[in-house]
Amino acid sequence: MMHTDARILVADDHEIVRMGLVLILKQLNPLAIISEVEDYKSLSSRITEENFDLVILDVNMPNGTLQQAMDLIKIRQPKIKILIFSAQDESIYALRYLKMGADGFLQKFSSKEKIDEALSAMLQKGRYLSEDMKELMFSNTLNKQDDSSSIEALSNRELEVANKLIEGLTLKELSNQLNLHVSTVSTYKNRIFEKLNIQSVPELIAVMRVYS
Template identity: 25%
Template sequence: MNQQIRLMIADDHEIFRDGLALMLSRQDDIQLVGQASNGRELIELLENTQADIVMTDLKMPGMDGVTATRILLQKDPALKIIALSMFDEEDLIVEMLEAGAKGYLLKNADKQEILEAISQVYDDNIFYCRQTSAKLASMIVKSRFDPYKEKERITFTDREKEIIRLICLQYTAQQIGEKIFLSKRTVEGHRTRILEKMNVKNAAGVVVFALKNNLIKEEDLL
């Protein structure tokens, strides 16, 4: 991130919002341009303030994050939105992605993952939270959300397909190497190329891509 990213936060939990705002305000490449306590306030703030990215809670009084996202993206399709979610909000995460959000984070995400999400979404990539469950990955695949539809078909070698399957099953590089008789370093090289081909940043992205493109079946993850 070379230039300052203008960021706005919306969350009705003041302590969480203030903590997130404090952490982000300490980053040289992020400019915090506003805070809102619900979707309606968020929309009003953005009438007079320009932002590159909005991080918004899903459930808020007055107007929720999904409704606000739909309205904001109708007004400004270039705005990038990251959903902030609790563990049990899979349905709302899927709704949020279908509404046009570029990514989502669980509220207990660490600082490094939050900053990674902001960086990736700013660069116009989709960000899947590392803690994405198999259930949520499956729901995303079955939804109307499809960031891959305009991309040309990507091919993988048999070895890459084998490693993709094991990544989806949550094997570590060390475990994959032991299972298919490769060094950990060789597996990590394959993994890097796989992520580059898929244009994803973590194992959660691999799972969604693999399910969407029939590289693994949903029942294999159960």
């Protein structure tokens, strides 16, 4: 169980989101010591300099990638609990982030009641999964489906590249954001198209909509 004066780091590039989370956290745990960062670079600095019990982490922030942030957190402070707080589809992304090392996943569109429930669970037990996600995981275990043409066939990095492609980023912009060579990004793009059996970004957008 997390102690009452838990040290919590809220990482999100939208100030209004950070303000809301801090307010809720203070209601749930008045003695909590809460810090805020707005990008991956600041997150890396804080994790290197200070100890935390819980990080509430957005997945799309400037100056880095989620994978880099998760790797750094696990290396610097392996006991930190990580709650991914994202607008992404829980049924597609939650399990991926858990496999990357997160301890919980919470959608930004959740009700106040569910946000309270998730934050309380993270503070008390150090983990959280919604009932819907638990049922989905149970269902997936029972029905081990191997659909090679679904986005489940994509690796975490390929899914990250796919999401950037549907945002309209060029390969050059993508390479700069992900710190990869343009040829490497091109290879990822080709793999994505091959795995999904598609030929263009508009087709990719259509496929992603089916699973969102």
